[in-house]
Amino acid sequence: MQKSQAIPSGSVSTLRRLLRSDEVSVTMPLLVIILITTSLRPDFLTFKNFSAMFTQIPFIAVCSLGAAFPLMTGNVDISTGRVAGFAGIIMASFVCDYGWSGEAAMLFALACCVLIGLLNGLLVVHFGVPDFVATMGTLYIVGGARYLFIKGYQFSLSKVPSFPYSAMFKQQFLGMLPPFWIMIVLFAIAFIVIKKTLWGRRLLATGDNREVAILAGINAKRMRMSAYVISAVLSGVAGIMLTLDLGLGLPETGDGWEFRAIAACVVGGVSLIGGKCSPIGILIGVLLVFAAENAIIFLGLPTTMRVAVQGALMAGAVLFDIYKQKRKVAA
Amino acid sequence: MNHIQAAQEIKRRSGRATFQLLMTPEIGILIPIIIIMGVTASINNSLLTWRYFSTILTGSIFIGTAALAESLVIMVGEIDLSIGMSGCLAGVICGITCDSLGWPLIPCLLATIATGVLIGYLNGFMVTKFGLSSWITTLATQFICQGLAVTFSDGLTIPIESLGTKVFTRPKPLGLSWLFFVFVLLIVLLDFVVRKTTFGYRLRAVGGNKEAAQMAGINVKRVKLLVFMLAGALAAVSGLFDVLTSQSASSTYGSGREFRAIICVAIGGVSMAGGEGSIYGVGLGVLLFHVLWNCLRLLKVDTNLQLVLIGAILVLAVLMDIQRKRMEAKRITL
Numbered sequence: 001m002q003k004s005q006a007i008p009s010g011s012v013s014t015l016r017r018l019l020r021s022d023e024v025s026v027t028m029p030l031l032v033i034i035l036i037t038t039s040l041r042p043d044f045l046t047f048k049n050f051s052a053m054f055t056q057i058p059f060i061a062v063c064s065l066g067a068a069f070p071l072m073t074g075n076v077d078i079s080t081g082r083v084a085g086f087a088g089i090i091m092a093s094f095v096c097d098y099g100w101s102g103e104a105a106m107l108f109a110l111a112c113c114v115l116i117g118l119l120n121g122l123l124v125v126h127f128g129v130p131d132f133v134a135t136m137g138t139l140y141i142v143g144g145a146r147y148l149f150i151k152g153y154q155f156s157l158s159k160v161p162s163f164p165y166s167a168m169f170k171q172q173f174l175g176m177l178p179p180f181w182i183m184i185v186l187f188a189i190a191f192i193v194i195k196k197t198l199w200g201r202r203l204l205a206t207g208d209n210r211e212v213a214i215l216a217g218i219n220a221k222r223m224r225m226s227a228y229v230i231s232a233v234l235s236g237v238a239g240i241m242l243t244l245d246l247g248l249g250l251p252e253t254g255d256g257w258e259f260r261a262i263a264a265c266v267v268g269g270v271s272l273i274g275g276k277c278s279p280i281g282i283l284i285g286v287l288l289v290f291a292a293e294n295a296i297i298f299l300g301l302p303t304t305m306r307v308a309v310q311g312a313l314m315a316g317a318v319l320f321d322i323y324k325q326k327r328k329v330a331a
Numbered sequence: 332m333n334h335i336q337a338a339q340e341i342k343r344r345s346g347r348a349t350f351q352l353l354m355t356p357e358i359g360i361l362i363p364i365i366i367i368m369g370v371t372a373s374i375n376n377s378l379l380t381w382r383y384f385s386t387i388l389t390g391s392i393f394i395g396t397a398a399l400a401e402s403l404v405i406m407v408g409e410i411d412l413s414i415g416m417s418g419c420l421a422g423v424i425c426g427i428t429c430d431s432l433g434w435p436l437i438p439c440l441l442a443t444i445a446t447g448v449l450i451g452y453l454n455g456f457m458v459t460k461f462g463l464s465s466w467i468t469t470l471a472t473q474f475i476c477q478g479l480a481v482t483f484s485d486g487l488t489i490p491i492e493s494l495g496t497k498v499f500t501r502p503k504p505l506g507l508s509w510l511f512f513v514f515v516l517l518i519v520l521l522d523f524v525v526r527k528t529t530f531g532y533r534l535r536a537v538g539g540n541k542e543a544a545q546m547a548g549i550n551v552k553r554v555k556l557l558v559f560m561l562a563g564a565l566a567a568v569s570g571l572f573d574v575l576t577s578q579s580a581s582s583t584y585g586s587g588r589e590f591r592a593i594i595c596v597a598i599g600g601v602s603m604a605g606g607e608g609s610i611y612g613v614g615l616g617v618l619l620f621h622v623l624w625n626c627l628r629l630l631k632v633d634t635n636l637q638l639v640l641i642g643a644i645l646v647l648a649v650l651m652d653i654q655r656k657r658m659e660a661k662r663i664t665l
Contacts, residue, residue, distance in 0.1 A: 136645065
């Protein structure tokens with residue numbers, strides 16, 4: 001079916017393939033939202049509004065990138081948001097209370113994230129606990145544990161003289177704040193790893209069809225484990241970034257990110273069945289989620305609709321994913 | 332020599348029998364309940380007064396009803412994350428129909444339940460018709476329900492005075508509210524449905540092995556759709572309990588209830604993979620969850636440490652279930 005359409009000319013089929021790619025199919029609703037909102041409120045499409053949006057995006061974007069790794073292997077991790085908050089608090093607490101240097105505290109926080117990722121992976125991969133339930137357990141454990149470091153006062157990092165990072169995060173490089181550039185670098189690395197390396201292909205193969213992957217000699221268990229570890233580490237990076245950006249260690253950092261991250265992934269073309277992921281798509285997905293939220297404010301709709309719109313976006317994206325897969329099978 | 336061996340054999344067997352008894356879900360839950368209560372009572376004996384215990388029981392109906400809904404969905408091999416929020420939306424609908432529109436009691440209650448059933452139908456329709464994974468579908472409906480509940484109620488608490496419902500919340504026999512008896516009735520009814528009716532049999536068959544059930548001529552999609560609708564109705568009942576108890580409706584009720592319900596279901600010995608579990612087990616799981624929660628409160632454990640403990644218990648409960656299954660499989664192959 002697809003082939004017969006492709007016969008007339010090569011350029012048409014390339015165009016069509018491009019139109020059907022995940023990145024483009026995410027960009028379409030984004031453009032629609034931008035167009036509609038701009039036609040009603042011209043000040044929506046301004047550099048100022050979008051650069052303001054881009055100061056908020058990097059944290060959730062990195063978290064979404066993390067959440068995408070388990071999704072790629074066909075599992076889900078709903079502990080990402082709490083892990084982000086946990087990492088931020090650990091770093092802040094060790095810098096403020098125990099006088100560690102910034103680097104050591106960051107490394108320690110990330111090491112804790114690795115442990116959490118390993119715990120998730122162990123439960124899901126080795127013990128066969130359903131992924132949703134296992135990561136929900138860690139969500140509660142980590143979500144409670146981060147409050148145990150609070151001793152009734154705020155960790156204000158900007159007041160620690162030996163801690164330069166907080167001030168560094170206030171300086172702009174090339175017109176953007178450091179989180180933006182960190183996000184770009186991480187996404188670029190993820191893009192190369194997923195699309196170009198053997199390891200990335202193995203990861204996708206594990207998610208696409210586990211049996212076939214195992215038959216092809218891929219250590220599926222190890223791939224799924226490492227996906228959970230990467231998810232926890234990237235969430236930790238997101239949490240640390242937000243803590244540095246705020247200059248404050250707040251335990252609530254990252255609450256509710258997990259589902260927004262998954263929503264962004266799904267909108268960005270990460271298939272929930274596994275085996276499909278494009279970091280560029282995720283980035284556009286995050287942008288879409290934020291643009292939709294922003295558009296609600298601009299259009300003067302009640303802000304209470306925000307959550308409902310997120311739900312509708314996610315449902316739409318999942319339905320679209322299923323539709324695409326059915327068509328692929330048919331063709 | 333023979334005697335000793337025989338004695339050892341008997342000891343071994345009886346040991347195994349005791350062990351097996353411990354491993355049955357229902358008994359397995361009762362023991363931690365008793366231990367926790369014993370430990371807490373030795374430190375703070377207000378737990379053992381019926382007054383305190385009856386408040387635990389009365390307070391357990393909200394998460395309890397949600398857990399009943401969740402257990403049905405989990406038994407059929409799916410998961411429903413919209414339970415808390417669909418109950419909340421149903422409660423808000425109850426508030427609006429009663430307060431703003433001034434409907435009488437019965438149509439009001441019907442509208443509430445209908446809301447839940449409708450959301451359940453939406454979930455079931457998307458899951459069965461399009462083959463979506465249930466957690467993402469119901470997560471989306473959770474968001475939608477929450478948004479609608481806030482929008483309908485304007486984020487305010489709707490007081491309900493006209494509904495002639497005071498009678499339900501007034502403490503009645505044994506210091507329990509009438510609603511608790513409704514909850515117990517629901518448990519008994521659902522247990523009957525799950526164990527004795529064809530529908531219940533099909534439900535467990537679908538959860539146990541979908542392909543086999545399909546081959547046996549069970550309409551898997553229909554069963555799942557019905558289960559989601561039933562769960563929606565139960566979620567609405569849980570929202571209704573909130574409304575009747577507090578005499579008000581608000582979009583803040585029931586948030587996060589689905590997670591607690593899942594924990595209760597897991598503690599109650601329902602297999603997270605579907606197909607196994609009993610409603611009485613879920614009832615006991617609900618009891619254990621609330622007893623534990625209250626004991627931690629009585630022992631003045633830090634609230635955040637409570638969360639950590641509850642997460643750990645969830646993981647442990649599921650691990651135990653998996654271990655039990657492995658041992659059963661070993662016994663069968665031996």
